[in-house]
Amino acid sequence: MKAQVFLSGLLLSLVSVSASAAGWQTISDADWDSAAVRRVLQTFAFGGGHISEAEIQHQADLAPDIAIKNLLNFAVHNPILSPSKKNFSYPLNQENLMTLGQFLASNHPQNPIAVKNRKKFLNYKNGQLNPAWTWLYSTLARGYNPFRQKIGFWETNYHLAVNVKAGVSGNQLGTYYDNILTSLADPAQPYQFTLAQAAGSAAIAVQYGHHKNVFKNGKCECNEDFAREYHQLFFGILGDNDSEYHENISIKNTANVLTGIKISGKSAAINHTGAHHYQGELDILHQKNLGNNSGQRLQLLSDLAIEHAESLANLPVKIIQQLADDNLTPDKIVAIRAEWEQMQPKNLLNFLQKYAISSQFHSASRYKYTTALERHLRLLNQLVLNDSEIFYYLRPNLFNHEGMKLFRPAHNVFGGQTSEEASNSSLIFLSQYNLSTADNQYFTRIENAKWNWKKDWSQSIPSGLTYEYQVDKVGELLWQRLIGDNLKNYGVLERAHVNSLLAQGLDLMQVLKLQTETNSDIAQILLQEASKQQLQQLSATKLGLNSANVKHKKQANWRIGLAISFISATPYMFVNAGG
Amino acid sequence: MNRRQFLQLSALTGLASSSKFLWAENQVKSAKFPQINRPIIVNLMLAGGPDFLHLMPPAFDAKPDSLGFKHWQARAGVHNLTDKPASWQQRWQQDYVHMQTNTPTFGILKQCDWLIEMFNQGNVTIYTNVTAGKTRNHHHCQLVMELGDSEAGLQAINQAGWGGKYAVRTKTNIVSLTQSPRKICHCPDPNNPAGYTQSHVIPAANTREMVLYEATKKKNSHSILARSLKNYYAAKQVQMPVDSIYRKIVDTESVLRQLGQPITQRLAEIPVPTALQALMKGNKALKSKKFALQTRNLYDALACQDIFNMSMASMDYVGWDSHKNQKENIEPKFQDLFGKEKALDSLYTSLDVDVSKNLVWLIGGEFARTFKANGAQGSDHAKTAQTMLVINTGKQTKNPINDAPITINNLIKTLTG
Numbered sequence: 001m002k003a004q005v006f007l008s009g010l011l012l013s014l015v016s017v018s019a020s021a022a023g024w025q026t027i028s029d030a031d032w033d034s035a036a037v038r039r040v041l042q043t044f045a046f047g048g049g050h051i052s053e054a055e056i057q058h059q060a061d062l063a064p065d066i067a068i069k070n071l072l073n074f075a076v077h078n079p080i081l082s083p084s085k086k087n088f089s090y091p092l093n094q095e096n097l098m099t100l101g102q103f104l105a106s107n108h109p110q111n112p113i114a115v116k117n118r119k120k121f122l123n124y125k126n127g128q129l130n131p132a133w134t135w136l137y138s139t140l141a142r143g144y145n146p147f148r149q150k151i152g153f154w155e156t157n158y159h160l161a162v163n164v165k166a167g168v169s170g171n172q173l174g175t176y177y178d179n180i181l182t183s184l185a186d187p188a189q190p191y192q193f194t195l196a197q198a199a200g201s202a203a204i205a206v207q208y209g210h211h212k213n214v215f216k217n218g219k220c221e222c223n224e225d226f227a228r229e230y231h232q233l234f235f236g237i238l239g240d241n242d243s244e245y246h247e248n249i250s251i252k253n254t255a256n257v258l259t260g261i262k263i264s265g266k267s268a269a270i271n272h273t274g275a276h277h278y279q280g281e282l283d284i285l286h287q288k289n290l291g292n293n294s295g296q297r298l299q300l301l302s303d304l305a306i307e308h309a310e311s312l313a314n315l316p317v318k319i320i321q322q323l324a325d326d327n328l329t330p331d332k333i334v335a336i337r338a339e340w341e342q343m344q345p346k347n348l349l350n351f352l353q354k355y356a357i358s359s360q361f362h363s364a365s366r367y368k369y370t371t372a373l374e375r376h377l378r379l380l381n382q383l384v385l386n387d388s389e390i391f392y393y394l395r396p397n398l399f400n401h402e403g404m405k406l407f408r409p410a411h412n413v414f415g416g417q418t419s420e421e422a423s424n425s426s427l428i429f430l431s432q433y434n435l436s437t438a439d440n441q442y443f444t445r446i447e448n449a450k451w452n453w454k455k456d457w458s459q460s461i462p463s464g465l466t467y468e469y470q471v472d473k474v475g476e477l478l479w480q481r482l483i484g485d486n487l488k489n490y491g492v493l494e495r496a497h498v499n500s501l502l503a504q505g506l507d508l509m510q511v512l513k514l515q516t517e518t519n520s521d522i523a524q525i526l527l528q529e530a531s532k533q534q535l536q537q538l539s540a541t542k543l544g545l546n547s548a549n550v551k552h553k554k555q556a557n558w559r560i561g562l563a564i565s566f567i568s569a570t571p572y573m574f575v576n577a578g579g
Numbered sequence: 580m581n582r583r584q585f586l587q588l589s590a591l592t593g594l595a596s597s598s599k600f601l602w603a604e605n606q607v608k609s610a611k612f613p614q615i616n617r618p619i620i621v622n623l624m625l626a627g628g629p630d631f632l633h634l635m636p637p638a639f640d641a642k643p644d645s646l647g648f649k650h651w652q653a654r655a656g657v658h659n660l661t662d663k664p665a666s667w668q669q670r671w672q673q674d675y676v677h678m679q680t681n682t683p684t685f686g687i688l689k690q691c692d693w694l695i696e697m698f699n700q701g702n703v704t705i706y707t708n709v710t711a712g713k714t715r716n717h718h719h720c721q722l723v724m725e726l727g728d729s730e731a732g733l734q735a736i737n738q739a740g741w742g743g744k745y746a747v748r749t750k751t752n753i754v755s756l757t758q759s760p761r762k763i764c765h766c767p768d769p770n771n772p773a774g775y776t777q778s779h780v781i782p783a784a785n786t787r788e789m790v791l792y793e794a795t796k797k798k799n800s801h802s803i804l805a806r807s808l809k810n811y812y813a814a815k816q817v818q819m820p821v822d823s824i825y826r827k828i829v830d831t832e833s834v835l836r837q838l839g840q841p842i843t844q845r846l847a848e849i850p851v852p853t854a855l856q857a858l859m860k861g862n863k864a865l866k867s868k869k870f871a872l873q874t875r876n877l878y879d880a881l882a883c884q885d886i887f888n889m890s891m892a893s894m895d896y897v898g899w900d901s902h903k904n905q906k907e908n909i910e911p912k913f914q915d916l917f918g919k920e921k922a923l924d925s926l927y928t929s930l931d932v933d934v935s936k937n938l939v940w941l942i943g944g945e946f947a948r949t950f951k952a953n954g955a956q957g958s959d960h961a962k963t964a965q966t967m968l969v970i971n972t973g974k975q976t977k978n979p980i981n982d983a984p985i986t987i988n989n990l991i992k993t994l995t996g
Contacts, residue, residue, distance in 0.1 A: 209903035209955050221954025225902035228715070228960070238716055247715060247962070327824075367824045403758040410758070412898070414717065421759035426782035428759075429831045430791065437805040438792035444800050489825075493814055497807050507807040522814045558800075565804050571815065571828035 023339035024358035031362065032064040035486030035579065037071070040356045041081075042484040042576045043324050043368065044072055046139065047378035049081040049146040053465055053477070064357040072147050072353050074185035084143030086112075096178035097152075098171065101134035117391055128170035128266060131177065132406035136394060140380055141387045151348070152181045153373075157407060158322055158415035160198050160234060162207040164407050169206070169266035173407055176203035176268070190345035195234050196302035199226075200295045202263050202270040207413065210258040214276035220256050227254035229413055235305040236314025237285070245286075253282040257289065257297045272296075306346055316340035319348070320355060324576075325366045326419055332360055366578035369423035371416070372402035374576075375432070379568055382481050383443070385459045392453065393442070402428045423574065436569035443568070444561030446554050455557045458545040469546070469556070471502045472539035478563055483572045486579075492526050494570065496535055501562040503541035505555065511538065612849075612930075613885035615937045617751075618973070620891045620994055621877065622742060622763055623916075625944040626721060627899030630958050631966035632948070633657060633906075634691065634913050635705065638684040639664075639671035646683070656952025657905040682980045688910065691917035693924035694970075701975040708964045711987040712946055715960035717900070720945035725763040727991045739767040739775045742891045745995050746779035751890035754781045756876040758869070764893050777827065781838065781887055785872065786879035787846055790839035791832070812836070842883050849882050851875055852929035858922060865915040865922060870896045874922045881934055899944055903955035916942075927972070936973030939994060943967035969994070 027036065037060045041048030048056070059067040059080070070080050076095050077088060092110060094100040104113050105122035113121070120133040139149040156177050162168045168176075179201065183194040198204060205211040208226035215221070228251050231237040239246020260277025263270055272295035282289040282297070287304050291297035305311055316336050321328055328336075336355075343351060355361050370378070376398055383393050399406065402417075403425070409416040422428050435442055446455040466473035475498040479490045500511040508522070512531060525531055543559065544552030567573065632654065640647025641664065651660075651667035660666040675686025676695050687695050697703045711729050712720030723731050727741030739747075743766035746753040755764045760782050765775035783789065794802035794809070812832045819829045855878055857863040858871035865871045873894045880887055896916065901908045915921050927935050947965035948958035967990065969976075 209957075212903070212955050214954065223902040223953040223955035223957050224959040225900070225957075232716065238714070238719075243714060412900075417759075423827055424777060424782065425759040425784065426789070426831050426835055427784040429828060430788065430835055433808065433832070433835075434792045437801055437808060440800050440804050493811065493818070497811055501803070501807065505803070507803045507810070509806060509810055510803075521817075522810060523818060562800060562804065565800075566807055566811075569808050570811070571819070571825035574828050575824055577824065 023335055023342060024354055024360055026354075026357050027064060027359050027362050029063055031359075031579075032060060032067070032357065033486075034060040035484075036060065036064070036357075036362055037067065038480065038484035038486070039362060039576075039579065040068070040071055042378065043361075044352070044356060045081055045146040045150060046374065047381045047481065047484065049078075049144075049381055050083065050142055051081050052083075053462060055080055068353045068357045072349070072356060073145075074148050074151070074181060074349060075145055076148065077143055078145035078147065079143075081146055082142055082144055084141075086143045088143060096174075096181070097131060097134050097138065098129060098174040098178055100138055101129040101131070101174060104134065104137060112387055114391070123170065126266065129174040131164070131170055131173045134174070135177075135406060137390065139377060140384050140390050140394070146381070148181060148185075151184065151352075152177050153406075154323060155180050155184075155198075157409050159318070160195070160204075161409045161411075161413050161415045162203045162407075163409055163412050166207050166412065168203045169268075171266060172201075172203040172206060172268045174268070176201045184348055187347065187349075190306070191348050192302040192306035192346060193299070194348070195306070196299045199230055199234060199302065200270065200272060200298045202268050205258075205261055205263055205270060210255070211261040211263045211270075213255060213259045213261070215256060215259045215278040216276050220252070220259065220278065222255040222259065224251055224255050226258060227251045230254060231305065233413060235302075235308065235311040236318055237305060237308050237310045238314070240310065250284050253284045253289070254301070256282055257284070257291075257301065258294055261294055312341050313337055316351070319351070322415075323352075324355070324361065324368055326368050327365055329365070332365075335360055362579045364578050368576045369419035370574055370576060371419055371422045372399050372404040372428055372431075373406070373417075375422075375568075375573060378482065378573075379564075382460075382478075383564070385456070389453070392448070392451065402431050429574070432573070433569050436565040440561070440565045443565040444558050446557045446561065455561070457557050457560045461545065461560075463546060467542075469543040470539070471499050471541045471543060474543055474560070475499055475502055475539075475563060478560070479567055482564070482567050483570075485572065485577060489572045493523055494567075495539075496526055497566055498563050499535065499538040499541075501566055502543060502559050503538040505559050505562060612882050612934055615881065615884050615934055617890060617937065618939050618971075619881075619884075619889055619937050620742075620745070621938055621940045622891065622893050623940060623942045624721070624724065624761065624763070624893075624895040625899050625942065626895055626897040627717070627901075627944060628720075628946045628948055628960060629899040629912075629944040630657070630901055630905060630909060630948040631943075631968075632950070633901075633909060633958075634688050635685050635966070636671070636675065638677065638686065639668045641668070650950075653951040654958075656954070656956050657901075657958055659906050659956055680980055682982070685980075688913055690910070690914045692919045693921065693927075694917035697970055697972065698979065700972075701979065702970055702972045703979060704969040704971075704976045705980050706967045706969065706985060706990060707980065707982045708984045709943070709967050709987055709990055710964050710984065713962070715946060715962055717945060717960075722762065724943070724945050724987060725761060727763075727988055729986045729988055736762075737774050738765070738772075740765045741991055741995075742893055743767065743775065743779060746890055749890050752779050752781050752888050753891040753893060754783050754880045754887050754889045755893045756783055756786075756873040756880065757893060757895050758784050761893050761895060777830070781834070781889070782831075783876055783880060783887075786842065786876045786883070787851075789835060790843045791835050793840075809836075838886065841886055842879075845883050845886065846879055849879070852878070852925075854920070854925035854928045857920070858925055863920050866911045867896060867898075867915055870894075870915060870922060874926050878926060878929055881930065901948070902953065902957040902959060905952075905957045908957075923970075932972075938970075938972070940970040941967065941990075941994060942970065 034056050037056050059070060088094055092103060094103050101121045104111060105118045121130050138144045139146055156162060162173060162176060180194055180198055183189050183197055209223055210226050213222040256278040260274040261272055262274035272293040277293055284301060285304050285308055289297050289301055291300060317333055320336050380393055384390055403410060404417045461474060461477060463469060466477055476487060479487060497508050500506055500508040504511055543556040545556045547553045637650050638647050639651050642648055655662060655667060658670050660670055674689050676689050677684055677686050678698060712723040719733050722736060723729055725740045726735060726738060740763035742753040742763040747766050753764045760780050764780045766778045768774040768776045792805050794805035815829045816833055819826050855875045858865050858874060859868060877892055880889055880892060899909060916923060947961040947963045949961045953959050
């Protein structure tokens with residue numbers, strides 16, 4: 001493994017934050033090409049939702065600072081990433097997770113969900129949202145915004161994680177998710193406002209249990225769980241420079257801040273003006289904290305915490321590491337910190353937009369191993385050709401089997417499966433490998449009479465762009481959509497395998513009539529003149545995706561499934577890499 | 580693990596004399612457990628910071644200035660008790676088995692009857708004064724435990740774990756039974772002191788699902804793809820540079836390709852014992868299905884010891900951060916581990932003594948918890964010395980309560996030499 005420098009903390013002594021340090025350099029217009037756009041989409045939007053090839057090229061033709069605002073924004077609907085002709089207008093009211101879940105569970109005449117599936121979104125008995133299904137739908141269905149969902153998921157499952165298993169109700173979680181995104185989408189609200197709002201939510205209170213904290217008889221009858229994690233997880237403040245003060249003053253007084261909170265059962269409403277709130281000044285982070293209730297105090301404290309030296313050092317590094325880069329070097333960290341420190345007010349969207357067009361993001365040294373969820377959603381966003389196919393591909397255990405449960409983070413408040421864990425897990429590789437082989441119908445099935453369903457890849461693969469479905473071009477397109485590396489890793493070997501599957505529906509060894517079961521010298525064989533000629537013929541073959549002959553059309557769709565099966569089990573599917 | 584390392588590993592473990600694994604043919608036919616001729620350390624990380632004082636409190640004492648009184652007074656909250664000493668006494672009498680040692684009397688939670696039995700047989704050493712992490716930060720303190728270095732800072736996050744170091748030093752392997760290998764398993768990278776490799780780690784998150792699908796003679800899509808990918812990875816094993824970011828994926832395929840079939844064949848001859856099956860479902864099932872699976876994985880790993888060449892196994896049980904409702908939260912977990920017909924008991928019931936006597940368990944979390952209960956019937960993080968358990972049924976301890984100060988570094992040394 002390449003050397004990695006610790007990412008999220010305690011580098012304060014190693015690399016000092018300096019306002020004079022250079023931040024990020026924006027890549028040139030020349031370097032902002034379709035490969036760069038794909039890189040952004042792979043990292044920040046589960047592969048890009050349902051963006052067309054033409055749109056990718058169009059965005060690449062724009063200046064990077066213009067294009068990035070089109071690609072990465074917090075609009076509920078982003079027609080560039082996910083065009084749709086659906087009607088989202090009032091009274092359908094699908095503006096957020098809560099209302100979307102209620103709509104998808106309803107009997108509204110325009111509800112697209114089959115009646116039998118509606119109960120997945122809402123518990124009809126108690127009216128609680130099922131956030132996992134609703135979130136998946138909003139990520140896969142046409143017309144939403146995969147970047148918004150990606151960041152919403154990261155905030156609620158990693159950075160500011162809460163957990164259904166800890167007792168957080170569906171409505172508390174859905175409201176938490178929605179409020180975070182609404183706040184992030186508002187340019188008038190700095191990032192610390194979002195964090196304060198999240199800290200003061202019912203979801204967080206139930207998760208950590210501080211809604212039972214009271215200040216009575218001169219004593220804080222409190223637990224210190226969130227008092228600690230508010231500083232550490234929300235802001236990256238560990239108290240390293242003064243641990244005794246941090247432990248014995250800041251954390252204990254933050255527990256006092258979190259007194260006098262009331263929640264009613266599974267309701268998402270929270271009352272910050274309950275009884276037994278601590279009255280008076282509190283010394284936290286070496287400043288006086290004042291307020292009549294926990295909500296006021298958290299807002300003041302968050303304004304202070306976001307500018308704390310440790311937060312300035314750690315929080316931006318944590319954001320970039322968790323979202324985009326497993327290989328942060330000291331130089332990169334200096335730039336990240338400089339950029340964050342200079343930004344006033346702190347705005348997550350602006351930060352991510354600027355990063356996504358930076359030379360740091362697009363450098364060859366950046367890589368991020370993919371979690372099970374990331375990998376499956378990249379696949380699903382290509383496999384699901386229209387909304388009616390969502391339930392065909394979305395299997396309940398698709399992610400669970402690989403240790404990834406939505407809104408039930410594996411490490412509880414410390415977040416879900418990490419990229420490092422995913423990359424070291426043989427179970428995850430095995431699962432994908434066997435999905436691509438033993439269970440390949442997932443990719444290759446082309447019809448289901450019971451569902452009255454037929455796969456039609458011509459909906460998604462442009463004829464013109466692929467020279468009327470020429471094998472070589474179709475293979476390249478599939479690789480680009482799934483791997484998005486500008487064909488950097490689509491070498492002779494990969495191309496030969498994919499083209500064999502597409503052109504003849506056979507594996508490469510069969511096509512080359514090689515008798516041995518495995519041949520590690522295949523690369524040499526492919527360089528031989530006879531092989532080259534065979535491969536040339538394969539690449540020029542045309543798939544009958546638009547054939548009037550039903551058999552040919554079916555065969556073409558099946559072979560595309562074979563190619564996707566193969567590509568999705570290559571090593572490149574498990575990593576998002578820089579340029 | 581790269582190809583070179585894998586071949587080294589194979590040679591070291593006696594698994595391969597050429598590119599073929601001869602042991603697979605020679606030994607898989609035997610349904611018996613292979614002979615185990617070395618201690619196998621089982622590191623069980625109780626992530627979250629378990630409250631061992633809850634498991635093993637001192638005896639209640641009615642004298643107000645005694646330890647036994649002050650303890651129960653301070654901790655009445657975590658036991659959901661009133662502030663009346665009579666309720667403390669009742670709890671002590673009813674819910675704890677009183678252990679007689681040469682130290683002041685202490686109790687063990689009644690439902691942890693297997694642990695009580697082990698203690699009475701002299702197989703348990705309780706280290707009550709272990710110093711490890713110097714903060715109260717979960718991440719940092721877990722890192723300290725997994726690196727086995729009380730001085731480790733968070734910047735050491737990519738360094739080798741003590742299990743990985745031990746495996747490399749002893750030319751053996753550490754078998755990871757968790758979903759993904761924990762940091763303790765990371766092996767030293769000879770080319771990069773700040774990095775790690777997986778050179779001596781065998782990831783075995785599910786020992787009965789380790790086999791890559793193989794092609795059959797049928798001309799169907801399954802076989803077409805299985806042949807394609809098998810050939811492809813064989814070529815990538817040669818092509819992929821050792822320092823490539825994709826290398827670990829290629830190496831994972833290689834390990835599974837080499838080990839999957841023989842392990843599957845071996846385990847096909849060894850059914851999961853009834854006692855271990857019961858941990859997964861039914862009325863005796865553990866609260867933690869993940870730990871039930873890990874327990875069965877350990878059984879399987881021992882059945883495959885001649886394949887795994889294991890000197891250490893890594894397990895975890897998460898969820899011990901009991902800031903609220905501690906009694907309800909952690910007592911079922913302690914019972915999962917130490918109760919009759921629960922995890923460890925069922926494992927030992929299922930194993931031959933000749934096998935189980937080689938297991939040496941090191942059990943603990945990342946830090947201690949506060950002496951005094953908080954306001955939510957829980958306890959918070961404490962920086963004081965913590966408790967750890969060593970269980971070894973193959974050796975009687977002379978000192979069941981070891982309260983001498985010891986660093987985690989030195990405690991590990993006592994196990995690894």
